[in-house]
Amino acid sequence: MRGVPVTVSPRRLVALCGVFLLVTSCGWGRAGEGGDDRPPGAPSGVTAEAGSATSVHVMWNAVAAAEAKVSRYEVYRGTTKVKEVPGSEHMVDVTRLRPSTTYVFTVRARDADGRLGPPSREVRATTPAVAKADDDAPTRPSDLRGRAAGNRAVQLTWSASADDRGVVSYDVYQGGTKIHSVGGTQTAAVVTGLRPGTRYAFTVRARDAADNVSPAGATVRLTTAGGTDGRATAPTGLRVTSEREDGAYHLELSWVPPRVDGAVTEYQVHLDGRAATSLVYGGDAPRDRATYRFYVGREAGVTHRVRIRAMLPDGTWGGFSAERTVTTGARH
Incomplete structure:
Protein backbone atom coordinates (compact mmCIF):
# COMPACT_ATOMS: atom_id res chain seq x y z
CA MET A 1 0.00 0.00 0.00
CA ARG A 2 1.39 3.36 -0.96
CA GLY A 3 1.10 6.57 0.97
CA VAL A 4 -1.19 7.03 3.95
CA PRO A 5 -4.32 4.86 3.94
CA VAL A 6 -7.61 6.69 4.30
CA THR A 7 -10.54 4.65 5.54
CA VAL A 8 -14.04 5.74 4.58
CA SER A 9 -17.09 3.80 5.71
CA PRO A 10 -19.77 3.02 3.08
CA ARG A 11 -22.16 5.36 4.85
CA ARG A 12 -19.57 8.16 4.85
CA LEU A 13 -18.78 7.49 1.19
CA VAL A 14 -22.43 7.98 0.21
CA ALA A 15 -22.48 11.26 2.09
CA LEU A 16 -19.38 12.44 0.28
CA CYS A 17 -20.71 11.79 -3.23
CA GLY A 18 -22.67 15.03 -3.36
CA VAL A 19 -19.45 17.00 -2.85
CA PHE A 20 -16.59 14.74 -3.92
CA LEU A 21 -15.69 11.10 -4.10
CA LEU A 22 -12.62 10.10 -2.11
CA VAL A 23 -10.27 7.60 -3.76
CA THR A 24 -7.10 6.36 -2.08
CA SER A 25 -4.08 5.38 -4.11
CA CYS A 26 -4.56 1.76 -3.01
CA GLY A 27 -8.35 1.72 -2.83
CA TRP A 28 -11.02 1.89 -5.46
CA GLY A 29 -9.65 1.98 -8.99
CA ARG A 30 -11.11 3.59 -12.04
CA ALA A 31 -13.51 1.85 -14.31
CA GLY A 32 -11.56 -0.22 -16.77
CA GLU A 33 -8.63 -1.12 -14.48
CA GLY A 34 -7.61 -4.69 -13.88
CA GLY A 35 -9.59 -6.10 -16.78
CA ASP A 36 -12.85 -4.45 -15.67
CA ASP A 37 -15.29 -4.60 -18.57
CA ARG A 38 -17.63 -1.87 -17.37
CA PRO A 39 -18.48 0.99 -19.75
CA PRO A 40 -16.78 4.38 -19.43
CA GLY A 41 -17.72 6.65 -16.56
CA ALA A 42 -19.78 9.81 -16.90
CA PRO A 43 -17.85 12.81 -18.31
CA SER A 44 -17.22 15.50 -15.70
CA GLY A 45 -16.83 19.26 -15.91
CA VAL A 46 -19.61 19.72 -18.46
CA THR A 47 -20.40 23.35 -19.34
CA ALA A 48 -22.72 24.96 -21.87
CA GLU A 49 -22.69 28.56 -23.07
CA ALA A 50 -24.62 30.30 -25.82
CA GLY A 51 -22.51 31.01 -28.89
CA SER A 52 -25.26 32.93 -30.69
CA ALA A 53 -29.05 33.14 -30.71
CA THR A 54 -29.17 29.76 -32.46
CA SER A 55 -26.15 27.85 -31.09
CA VAL A 56 -24.65 26.64 -27.80
CA HIS A 57 -21.04 25.62 -27.17
CA VAL A 58 -20.81 22.48 -24.99
CA MET A 59 -17.53 21.42 -23.33
CA TRP A 60 -16.59 18.56 -21.03
CA ASN A 61 -13.53 16.96 -19.48
CA ALA A 62 -12.07 14.01 -21.35
CA VAL A 63 -12.60 10.72 -19.53
CA ALA A 64 -9.19 9.82 -18.10
CA ALA A 65 -7.03 7.36 -20.03
CA ALA A 66 -7.07 4.96 -17.06
CA GLU A 67 -10.79 4.38 -17.61
CA ALA A 68 -12.30 2.31 -20.41
CA LYS A 69 -11.02 3.54 -23.79
CA VAL A 70 -13.47 6.10 -25.15
CA SER A 71 -14.32 5.73 -28.83
CA ARG A 72 -16.70 8.68 -29.04
CA TYR A 73 -18.76 11.14 -27.02
CA GLU A 74 -22.49 11.68 -27.53
CA VAL A 75 -24.14 15.01 -26.71
CA TYR A 76 -27.83 15.06 -25.79
CA ARG A 77 -30.32 17.93 -25.77
CA GLY A 78 -32.86 16.69 -23.29
CA THR A 79 -33.27 13.04 -24.26
CA THR A 80 -32.37 13.58 -27.93
CA LYS A 81 -28.86 12.85 -29.20
CA VAL A 82 -27.83 15.89 -31.25
CA LYS A 83 -24.09 15.50 -31.74
CA GLU A 84 -21.43 12.79 -31.79
CA VAL A 85 -17.67 13.43 -31.83
CA PRO A 86 -14.55 11.21 -31.71
CA GLY A 87 -13.09 10.33 -28.33
CA SER A 88 -10.16 12.67 -28.97
CA GLU A 89 -12.48 15.71 -28.83
CA HIS A 90 -14.31 17.18 -25.85
CA MET A 91 -16.23 20.17 -27.16
CA VAL A 92 -18.91 20.80 -29.77
CA ASP A 93 -21.28 23.46 -31.11
CA VAL A 94 -24.95 22.51 -31.04
CA THR A 95 -26.68 24.53 -33.79
CA ARG A 96 -30.17 25.12 -35.24
CA LEU A 97 -31.57 26.19 -31.88
CA ARG A 98 -34.27 28.75 -31.15
CA PRO A 99 -33.51 32.25 -29.80
CA SER A 100 -34.52 33.15 -26.23
CA THR A 101 -34.80 29.48 -25.25
CA THR A 102 -33.31 27.47 -22.38
CA TYR A 103 -31.85 24.07 -23.27
CA VAL A 104 -30.60 21.18 -21.12
CA PHE A 105 -27.55 19.19 -22.22
CA THR A 106 -25.79 16.02 -21.06
CA VAL A 107 -22.80 14.10 -22.44
CA ARG A 108 -22.17 10.33 -22.51
CA ALA A 109 -19.06 8.36 -23.45
CA ARG A 110 -19.09 5.19 -25.57
CA ASP A 111 -16.18 2.74 -25.68
CA ALA A 112 -14.72 0.82 -28.62
CA ASP A 113 -17.00 -2.16 -27.86
CA GLY A 114 -20.09 0.02 -28.15
CA ARG A 115 -20.86 0.20 -24.43
CA LEU A 116 -22.52 3.48 -23.49
CA GLY A 117 -21.63 5.07 -20.16
CA PRO A 118 -23.99 6.97 -17.87
CA PRO A 119 -24.97 10.58 -18.61
CA SER A 120 -23.07 13.48 -17.13
CA ARG A 121 -24.80 15.95 -14.87
CA GLU A 122 -27.25 18.24 -16.64
CA VAL A 123 -26.17 21.73 -17.68
CA ARG A 124 -28.38 24.54 -18.97
CA ALA A 125 -27.82 27.36 -21.43
CA THR A 126 -30.19 30.08 -22.65
CA THR A 127 -29.82 31.48 -26.16
CA PRO A 128 -30.16 35.28 -26.43
CA ALA A 129 -32.78 37.08 -28.46
CA VAL A 130 -31.82 37.99 -32.00
CA ALA A 131 -32.45 41.46 -33.38
CA LYS A 132 -34.20 41.69 -36.71
CA ALA A 133 -32.26 42.74 -39.77
CA ASP A 134 -28.86 42.50 -38.08
CA ASP A 135 -26.38 42.03 -40.89
CA ASP A 136 -23.41 43.82 -39.32
CA ALA A 137 -20.58 41.60 -38.08
CA PRO A 138 -18.48 42.60 -35.07
CA THR A 139 -15.12 44.20 -35.63
CA ARG A 140 -12.14 41.86 -35.64
CA PRO A 141 -10.49 41.18 -32.25
CA THR A 224 4.92 24.75 -26.58
CA ALA A 225 7.76 23.85 -24.25
CA GLY A 226 9.57 20.63 -25.00
CA GLY A 227 10.13 19.65 -21.39
CA THR A 228 7.78 18.87 -18.53
CA ASP A 229 7.29 22.39 -17.15
CA GLY A 230 3.64 22.48 -16.12
CA ARG A 231 3.70 25.51 -13.84
CA ALA A 232 0.93 27.32 -15.74
CA THR A 233 -1.43 24.37 -15.19
CA ALA A 234 -0.48 23.80 -11.53
CA PRO A 235 -2.63 24.71 -8.51
CA THR A 236 -1.32 27.84 -6.77
CA GLY A 237 -1.41 29.27 -3.28
CA LEU A 238 -1.18 25.88 -1.57
CA ARG A 239 -1.49 26.13 2.21
CA VAL A 240 -1.05 23.15 4.55
CA THR A 241 -1.60 23.05 8.32
CA SER A 242 -1.69 20.25 10.89
CA GLU A 243 -4.83 19.85 13.02
CA ARG A 244 -5.41 17.49 15.99
CA GLU A 245 -8.77 15.87 16.60
CA ASP A 246 -9.67 12.92 18.86
CA GLY A 247 -6.01 12.11 19.42
CA ALA A 248 -5.17 11.96 15.72
CA TYR A 249 -3.58 14.40 13.28
CA HIS A 250 -5.04 15.58 9.99
CA LEU A 251 -3.62 17.82 7.30
CA GLU A 252 -5.77 20.76 6.21
CA LEU A 253 -5.09 21.78 2.58
CA SER A 254 -6.34 24.76 0.60
CA TRP A 255 -5.32 25.96 -2.86
CA VAL A 256 -6.38 27.97 -5.90
CA PRO A 257 -7.39 25.78 -8.88
CA PRO A 258 -5.46 26.30 -12.14
CA ARG A 259 -7.07 28.75 -14.58
CA VAL A 260 -7.95 26.65 -17.61
CA ASP A 261 -10.97 26.69 -19.90
CA GLY A 262 -13.14 23.97 -18.48
CA ALA A 263 -13.81 22.65 -15.00
CA VAL A 264 -11.11 20.97 -12.91
CA THR A 265 -12.89 18.19 -11.02
CA GLU A 266 -10.06 15.89 -9.90
CA TYR A 267 -6.89 16.38 -7.85
CA GLN A 268 -4.12 14.11 -6.64
CA VAL A 269 -2.31 14.75 -3.35
CA HIS A 270 1.32 13.64 -3.00
CA LEU A 271 2.67 13.08 0.49
CA ASP A 272 6.41 12.70 1.05
CA GLY A 273 7.04 12.15 -2.65
CA ARG A 274 4.33 9.55 -3.30
CA ALA A 275 0.67 9.65 -4.33
CA ALA A 276 -1.36 9.46 -1.12
CA THR A 277 -4.94 10.18 -2.10
CA SER A 278 -7.14 11.61 -4.85
CA LEU A 279 -10.39 13.52 -4.71
CA VAL A 280 -13.02 13.86 -7.39
CA TYR A 281 -15.74 16.49 -7.14
CA GLY A 282 -19.16 15.07 -7.95
CA GLY A 283 -20.94 18.44 -7.99
CA ASP A 284 -19.79 21.89 -9.03
CA ALA A 285 -16.02 22.04 -8.56
CA PRO A 286 -14.64 25.13 -6.78
CA ARG A 287 -13.06 27.78 -9.00
CA ASP A 288 -11.77 30.29 -6.43
CA ARG A 289 -10.28 28.25 -3.56
CA ALA A 290 -10.56 24.55 -2.84
CA THR A 291 -10.07 22.81 0.51
CA TYR A 292 -9.43 19.24 1.63
CA ARG A 293 -8.60 17.39 4.88
CA PHE A 294 -7.10 13.94 5.42
CA TYR A 295 -5.73 11.73 8.21
CA VAL A 296 -1.96 11.24 8.65
CA GLY A 297 -1.60 9.41 11.99
CA ARG A 298 -1.42 9.88 15.76
CA GLU A 299 2.25 10.74 16.25
CA ALA A 300 3.30 14.32 16.93
CA GLY A 301 6.51 15.79 15.56
CA VAL A 302 6.34 14.03 12.18
CA THR A 303 7.32 16.25 9.25
CA HIS A 304 5.57 15.77 5.91
CA ARG A 305 6.08 17.20 2.42
CA VAL A 306 2.88 17.94 0.51
CA ARG A 307 2.10 18.96 -3.06
CA ILE A 308 -0.94 18.64 -5.33
CA ARG A 309 -1.78 18.46 -9.03
CA ALA A 310 -4.96 18.67 -11.10
CA MET A 311 -6.45 16.50 -13.82
CA LEU A 312 -6.94 18.93 -16.73
CA PRO A 313 -10.06 19.00 -18.90
CA ASP A 314 -8.18 17.21 -21.70
CA GLY A 315 -7.62 14.17 -19.46
CA THR A 316 -3.93 14.80 -18.70
CA TRP A 317 -2.29 15.73 -15.40
CA GLY A 318 -1.24 19.35 -14.94
CA GLY A 319 1.92 20.47 -13.18
CA PHE A 320 2.56 20.08 -9.46
CA SER A 321 1.98 22.93 -7.05
CA ALA A 322 4.81 24.26 -4.95
CA GLU A 323 5.72 21.79 -2.19
CA ARG A 324 4.86 22.66 1.40
CA THR A 325 6.36 21.22 4.59
CA VAL A 326 4.30 20.71 7.75
CA THR A 327 4.99 19.03 11.10
CA THR A 328 2.23 17.35 13.07
CA GLY A 329 1.57 19.08 16.37
CA ALA A 330 3.55 22.19 15.43
CA ARG A 331 2.03 25.59 16.15
CA HIS A 332 0.93 27.53 13.09
Missing part, protein backbone atom coordinates in the same frame (compact mmCIF):
# COMPACT_ATOMS: atom_id res chain seq x y z
CA SER A 142 -7.25 43.12 -31.98
CA ASP A 143 -3.97 42.85 -30.12
CA LEU A 144 -3.96 39.04 -29.89
CA ARG A 145 -1.13 37.92 -27.66
CA GLY A 146 -0.08 34.60 -26.23
CA ARG A 147 2.54 32.58 -24.45
CA ALA A 148 3.32 28.91 -23.98
CA ALA A 149 1.99 27.62 -20.67
CA GLY A 150 4.24 24.60 -20.21
CA ASN A 151 4.44 21.79 -22.73
CA ARG A 152 0.73 21.14 -23.37
CA ALA A 153 -1.04 24.50 -23.15
CA VAL A 154 -0.97 28.12 -24.31
CA GLN A 155 -2.53 31.26 -22.84
CA LEU A 156 -4.19 33.74 -25.23
CA THR A 157 -5.47 37.28 -24.65
CA TRP A 158 -7.00 39.85 -27.01
CA SER A 159 -8.81 43.20 -27.04
CA ALA A 160 -12.60 43.21 -27.20
CA SER A 161 -14.45 43.61 -30.49
CA ALA A 162 -17.20 46.17 -31.07
CA ASP A 163 -20.70 45.33 -32.31
CA ASP A 164 -23.84 47.41 -32.68
CA ARG A 165 -25.83 44.92 -30.58
CA GLY A 166 -23.08 43.26 -28.56
CA VAL A 167 -20.62 40.36 -28.92
CA VAL A 168 -22.04 37.03 -27.69
CA SER A 169 -18.94 34.86 -28.03
CA TYR A 170 -15.36 34.62 -29.30
CA ASP A 171 -14.21 31.64 -31.37
CA VAL A 172 -10.60 30.46 -31.09
CA TYR A 173 -9.05 28.83 -34.17
CA GLN A 174 -5.96 26.65 -34.44
CA GLY A 175 -4.94 27.09 -38.04
CA GLY A 176 -8.25 26.92 -39.90
CA THR A 177 -10.05 24.76 -37.31
CA LYS A 178 -12.28 26.14 -34.58
CA ILE A 179 -11.13 24.57 -31.33
CA HIS A 180 -12.80 26.61 -28.62
CA SER A 181 -15.35 29.29 -27.76
CA VAL A 182 -15.70 31.66 -24.80
CA GLY A 183 -18.40 34.11 -23.76
CA GLY A 184 -18.58 37.60 -25.19
CA THR A 185 -17.43 39.18 -21.93
CA GLN A 186 -14.19 37.16 -21.94
CA THR A 187 -11.03 38.26 -23.71
CA ALA A 188 -8.72 35.42 -22.67
CA ALA A 189 -8.48 31.66 -23.04
CA VAL A 190 -6.20 28.79 -22.06
CA VAL A 191 -5.96 26.10 -24.74
CA THR A 192 -4.91 22.68 -23.41
CA GLY A 193 -4.33 19.25 -24.94
CA LEU A 194 -1.44 20.38 -27.16
CA ARG A 195 1.76 18.47 -27.98
CA PRO A 196 5.12 19.30 -26.37
CA GLY A 197 7.68 21.16 -28.47
CA THR A 198 5.18 21.96 -31.24
CA ARG A 199 4.55 25.23 -33.09
CA TYR A 200 0.91 26.37 -33.39
CA ALA A 201 -0.89 29.29 -35.07
CA PHE A 202 -3.97 30.81 -33.40
CA THR A 203 -6.57 33.39 -34.44
CA VAL A 204 -9.75 34.69 -32.80
CA ARG A 205 -13.10 35.77 -34.31
CA ALA A 206 -16.04 37.54 -32.65
CA ARG A 207 -19.66 36.42 -33.07
CA ASP A 208 -22.92 38.26 -32.38
CA ALA A 209 -26.40 36.96 -31.57
CA ALA A 210 -27.38 36.89 -35.26
CA ASP A 211 -24.43 34.58 -36.01
CA ASN A 212 -22.52 37.31 -37.82
CA VAL A 213 -18.82 36.46 -37.51
CA SER A 214 -16.01 38.99 -37.64
CA PRO A 215 -12.89 38.64 -39.76
CA ALA A 216 -10.06 36.90 -37.96
CA GLY A 217 -7.70 39.04 -35.96
CA ALA A 218 -3.95 38.87 -36.41
CA THR A 219 -2.34 35.44 -36.09
CA VAL A 220 -0.17 34.62 -33.10
CA ARG A 221 2.34 31.77 -33.41
CA LEU A 222 3.50 29.94 -30.31
CA THR A 223 5.69 26.93 -29.57
